Amino acid sequence: MQVGIVEDDDGVAGALVDGLAMHQIGAARMSHGLDILTRHPEFDVVLLDLGLPDLDGIEVLRRLRQVSLVPVLILTARADERSVVRGLRSGADDYLVKPVRMAELLARIEAVGRRTSKLPALKNREQLRVFGDIVVDLASRTLSVAGRQILLTTKEFELLALLVENPGTAVSRQFLMDRIWGDAFVSVSRTLDVHMNALRAKLERDGLIETMRGFGYRWTA
Numbered sequence: 001m002q003v004g005i006v007e008d009d010d011g012v013a014g015a016l017v018d019g020l021a022m023h024q025i026g027a028a029r030m031s032h033g034l035d036i037l038t039r040h041p042e043f044d045v046v047l048l049d050l051g052l053p054d055l056d057g058i059e060v061l062r063r064l065r066q067v068s069l070v071p072v073l074i075l076t077a078r079a080d081e082r083s084v085v086r087g088l089r090s091g092a093d094d095y096l097v098k099p100v101r102m103a104e105l106l107a108r109i110e111a112v113g114r115r116t117s118k119l120p121a122l123k124n125r126e127q128l129r130v131f132g133d134i135v136v137d138l139a140s141r142t143l144s145v146a147g148r149q150i151l152l153t154t155k156e157f158e159l160l161a162l163l164v165e166n167p168g169t170a171v172s173r174q175f176l177m178d179r180i181w182g183d184a185f186v187s188v189s190r191t192l193d194v195h196m197n198a199l200r201a202k203l204e205r206d207g208l209i210e211t212m213r214g215f216g217y218r219w220t221a
Contacts, residue, residue: 002044003045004043006030006031023102028042032053034060037063040067045070045072047075051077061087069139072091073093074087074095075105094111096108143203150202159176163219164219
């Protein structure tokens, strides 16, 4: 196993590398979030700090999830509930607060490994969402309608993915803005409307995305 450690504190990073090495686990340390966005194929698991010098760890995680399903364990000093919720909702497989005991860290890494060791064929099937002639592939981030590939922007696909993950369930505007643009209170509501209108136009299916007045949207297929 090879672990990627994204941590800007030299002392913490060194202790993690040495501790993993004592248990015959290889590790490579990166001090910037942008590093893992290019090196992620090298690793089986990523340990990600949130307080990085170039990008906030949540943003690193969101970008990483656009290109990779590598298991990510957030390892940070942020212990507040909002940070935990945002980290897990943004795609983290686990969330640990520093300082963490090596025994617990190893157990968490093993647990994540067990959860992600499914057969590739099964994993691929689980990434497909099929609604009649509409096929959403969450792994390859593609949409096809009646056999035609539909080109979506990154934000349009993220909106679609959040809706099709919970078909029939109303999803609030605040949740969508928080997941896609960051903190909802700094997001511009009009931005969501523009992207939602563009997504609806590309789907060419009236009523497929229902507006829940005063709340949000629902995927009706």
